[in-house]
Amino acid sequence: MTFNRPLFAMLGAAAVLGAASFGLSQGAPSAAPVSKAPAVAVSGEPVLLELFTSQGCSSCPPADALAEKLSANPDLVVISRNVTYWDRLGWKDTLGKESNTALQRDYARRGLAGRNGVYTPQLVVDGAYGLVGSHGSEVAPSVEKFGGKSDAAIRVTAGAGGGYSVSLSGSASVKAELVLVAVTRKVEVGIGSGENGGRTVTYPNVLRSERKVSDWAGGKTSVTLAASRLKVPGADRYALVLRQPNGGKVLAARWVS
Numbered sequence: 001m002t003f004n005r006p007l008f009a010m011l012g013a014a015a016v017l018g019a020a021s022f023g024l025s026q027g028a029p030s031a032a033p034v035s036k037a038p039a040v041a042v043s044g045e046p047v048l049l050e051l052f053t054s055q056g057c058s059s060c061p062p063a064d065a066l067a068e069k070l071s072a073n074p075d076l077v078v079i080s081r082n083v084t085y086w087d088r089l090g091w092k093d094t095l096g097k098e099s100n101t102a103l104q105r106d107y108a109r110r111g112l113a114g115r116n117g118v119y120t121p122q123l124v125v126d127g128a129y130g131l132v133g134s135h136g137s138e139v140a141p142s143v144e145k146f147g148g149k150s151d152a153a154i155r156v157t158a159g160a161g162g163g164y165s166v167s168l169s170g171s172a173s174v175k176a177e178l179v180l181v182a183v184t185r186k187v188e189v190g191i192g193s194g195e196n197g198g199r200t201v202t203y204p205n206v207l208r209s210e211r212k213v214s215d216w217a218g219g220k221t222s223v224t225l226a227a228s229r230l231k232v233p234g235a236d237r238y239a240l241v242l243r244q245p246n247g248g249k250v251l252a253a254r255w256v257s
Helices: 005-009 060-070 098-110 136-146
Strands: 047-053 076-082 122-125 129-132 153-158 164-169 176-190 200-216 221-225 237-243 250-255
Touching (some): 047 098, 060 076, 060 136, 076 098, 076 176, 076 237, 122 136, 129 136, 153 237, 200 221, 200 237
Parallel strands (some): 076 200
Antiparallel strands (some): 122 129, 153 164, 164 221, 176 237, 237 250
16 A cells, blocks of 8 residues: 655644554555455445545555445445545546545544545545555444444435435534535546556546535525536536535535436
8 A cells, every 4th residue: 555655744743643653654455356345234324435546556446446346335425536646656647636635634634533644545434434445344344333423414305407405404513514526437547657557447436526515504404406516527426425624524425316
């Protein structure tokens, strides 16, 4: 697995978070590709899984393959978040976004349970727990322990003209944001150089954009999602994520389409 030591150092003293205990200099062992998706049972609301990955990371393709298999589970909202900090190795990630890198750094500053830090591949469960993205055997217990722990819920009903009516419910200790996430269901990339040069890698639910729809401070609220918001170039699927700002915990998530 590849760690971004210079970027992690940029987090500063306020974000040290016991970095020495993470073993950043040694890294975690990579896992072999998973032949089938691990059985992940979700007892309540859907759980958000965000994979921080990079085309320039030789340890990432097994995690990308695992994410593709996990994305078939309707109770999981799996999103590929390609980061940018490995572009300096000579291959610019064609799907990388600075916003993905910024979110991963925000998670590290706040401190995730599990394996915290800025590295690839990292799988984050509901903004609360981090694990090595290729470790398939750890996904189910991580989802069970850290996923869906809020009482917040999102309900989506088709409306007129291709839009949707969105209902929010539950409690909130701090103000949260409802975010519309636009993704492309499947992207195949032929990587021309770098650690994965010559390989073709498939990425599921690749993030294209994310925009705040509304603020939420708990209780029952209704929001109209106009059809015009569901026309992001290149996107063919959309999800709603209710999350605390600045890399806070995810309170609820659900696919819209």
